[in-house]
Amino acid sequence: MAGAHSEVLVTVSPSTEPNEVAPAVAALDTIVSLAKRRGFVFPSSEIYGGINAVWDYGPLGVELKNNVKRAWWKAMVQERDDIVGLDAGILMHPQVWITSGHVGSFSDPLVECGTCRRRYRLDELPGAESLSATELRDEGIVERLGLKCPNDGGPLSPPRRFNLMFETHMGPVQDDASVVYLRPETAQGSYVNFKNVQQSTRKKLPFGIAQVGKSFRNEISPGNFVFRMREFEQMEMQYFVRPDAAAQVFEEWLPRRWDWYTRYGVSASRLRFREHAPDELAHYAKKAVDVEYRFPFGWKELEGIHNRGDFDLSRHSEASGESLEYFDPATEEHFIPWIVETAGGPDRAAFTFLIDSYREEEVRGETRVSLALHPDLAPYKVAVLPLLKKRPEIVSLCHAIRDDLKRDLMAVYDDTAAIGKLYRRQDEIGTPWCVTVDVDSLEDGAVTIRDRDSMTQERVPVEGVRRAIIDRMETARG
Numbered sequence: 146m147a148g149a150h151s152e153v154l155v156t157v158s159p160s161t162e163p164n165e166v167a168p169a170v171a172a173l174d175t176i177v178s179l180a181k182r183r184g185f186v187f188p189s190s191e192i193y194g195g196i197n198a199v200w201d202y203g204p205l206g207v208e209l210k211n212n213v214k215r216a217w218w219k220a221m222v223q224e225r226d227d228i229v230g231l232d233a234g235i236l237m238h239p240q241v242w243i244t245s246g247h248v249g250s251f252s253d254p255l256v257e258c259g260t261c262r263r264r265y266r267l268d269e270l271p272g273a274e275s276l277s278a279t280e281l282r283d284e285g286i287v288e289r290l291g292l293k294c295p296n297d298g299g300p301l302s303p304p305r306r307f308n309l310m311f312e313t314h315m316g317p318v319q320d321d322a323s324v325v326y327l328r329p330e331t332a333q334g335s336y337v338n339f340k341n342v343q344q345s346t347r348k349k350l351p352f353g354i355a356q357v358g359k360s361f362r363n364e365i366s367p368g369n370f371v372f373r374m375r376e377f378e379q380m381e382m383q384y385f386v387r388p389d390a391a392a393q394v395f396e397e398w399l400p401r402r403w404d405w406y407t408r409y410g411v412s413a414s415r416l417r418f419r420e421h422a423p424d425e426l427a428h429y430a431k432k433a434v435d436v437e438y439r440f441p442f443g444w445k446e447l448e449g450i451h452n453r454g455d456f457d458l459s460r461h462s463e464a465s466g467e468s469l470e471y472f473d474p475a476t477e478e479h480f481i482p483w484i485v486e487t488a489g490g491p492d493r494a495a496f497t498f499l500i501d502s503y504r505e506e507e508v509r510g511e512t513r514v515s516l517a518l519h520p521d522l523a524p525y526k527v528a529v530l531p532l533l534k535k536r537p538e539i540v541s542l543c544h545a546i547r548d549d550l551k552r553d554l555m556a557v558y559d560d561t562a563a564i565g566k567l568y569r570r571q572d573e574i575g576t577p578w579c580v581t582v583d584v585d586s587l588e589d590g591a592v593t594i595r596d597r598d599s600m601t602q603e604r605v606p607v608e609g610v611r612r613a614i615i616d617r618m619e620t621a622r623g
């Protein structure tokens with residue numbers, strides 16, 4: 146695998162690559178309507194007409210997203226002894242965001258239509274997608290390219306910088322002194338807690354701090370379902386290293402993060418690395434590479450991996466007056482650690498897993514839709530189904546099996562349709578296994594385990610069902 150990554154890195158050029166790789170699903174609407182119909186994602190406050198760019202996760206969506214976060218935590222914290230977790234507040238001292246540069250420059254290039262007043266992010270307008278960062282700051286760019294409003298063809302303003310941070314006020318008095326920000330990233334919580342974490346855990350460099358939590362950005366042009374929201378979650382990890390190790394450590398994180406997506410089922414053919422061009426990099430950043438996925442709407446960032454140098458800890462040291470130096474007992478040196486960051490999000494990741502697992506196939510003249518989700522990600526691991534719901538002995542055996550399974554995993558009972566339809570419903574939400582109790586079960590004490598992907602069925606003694614499912618889960622983990 147490692148060889149394949151470096152090959153991708155060398156051959157992929159920045160953002161202009163044509164979309165010759167087909168997406169897993171041609172139309173985004175296929176996923177959006179499945180997500181709504183089956184209870185993965187709903188528009189927020191829908192009965193009031195909704196609120197733009199906020200989505201609510203329904204009963205299946207919350208399971209999927211929790212599983213994505215759990216899988217990330219497992220790979221980043223549980224399976225490693227050099228990374229620890231943190232859950233910092235969403236509200237932080239406002240000085241944090243001044244020091245980090247967000248108050249001054251966390252912005253996107255905004256253009257506004259002179260007639261309909263619609264606002265757009267310049268780099269998302271047709272004809273402007275591949276502009277360089279320098280061109281996006283150019284006041285004359287709209288005129289030179291002859292860009293017009295996609296809605297009504299009206300004239301567009303020159304680009305201006307639009308700050309993406311949400312402000313609110315802390316305490317009962319609304320004045321400038323009470324302004325606080327909803328965090329636009331989780332990373333700053335890890336930087337300002339560097340010393341607390343290092344001293345309380347006695348970690349030696351290199352070590353990392355992982356966080357999962359809500360972030361907020363007043364995005365100019367949110368959209369594409371949960372891809373770009375104004376309230377979303379991030380899964381970010383800050384890895385603190387010696388300055389001379391950062392370049393090497395950065396390269397090591399690239400295949401690790403790629404492998405995490407493929408390990409949970411994303412096809413490598415729809416992933417690529419894209420290195421940021423020099424004028425796209427934040428001024429302090431040494432190197433940045435995005436893991437991109439071929440969404441139905443193009444290649445887009447799934448996760449960013451950044452070599453941030455010593456910028457963050459140096460700036461916070463200077464501004465707070467608190468030294469964030471590290472003392473290396475091996476070399477007896479004092480220095481500010483450099484940071485390699487992996488910055489992804491469970492919303493985009495869950496969305497990607499949904500899209501990439503979507504399957505349609507012909508089965509006996511009918512279209513079968515299934516989500517071939519990795520069992521660790523699937524909302525329900527097992528559905529227990531009666532062949533005849535009119536037989537109370539069958540139903541009570543189903544309940545007993547479901548209750549036994551529930552001790553270890555998400556298991557559901559369903560009897561609201563005939564068995565063929567029940568299978569299709571579970572296929573469509575990605576349930577890897579169905580356990581069916583039939584009339585014979587009452588005689589031979591055995592039930593059928595049906596596999597979502599192969600649709601094969603295996604007869605298993607009732608008392609062996611839990612073990613059989615757990616074994617299958619372990620096999621899926623490899």
Ligand code: ATP
Binds near residue numbers: 372375447494
């Ligand atoms: P983009 O270029 O798409 O705006 P970004 O480079 O600003 O993304 P980062 O600041 O690196 O994104 O954030 C890290 C991760 O957080 C992203 O890779 C993505 O998974 C997630 N993320 C960022 N913004 C949003 C959003 N508005 N909605 C959902 N997820 C987001």
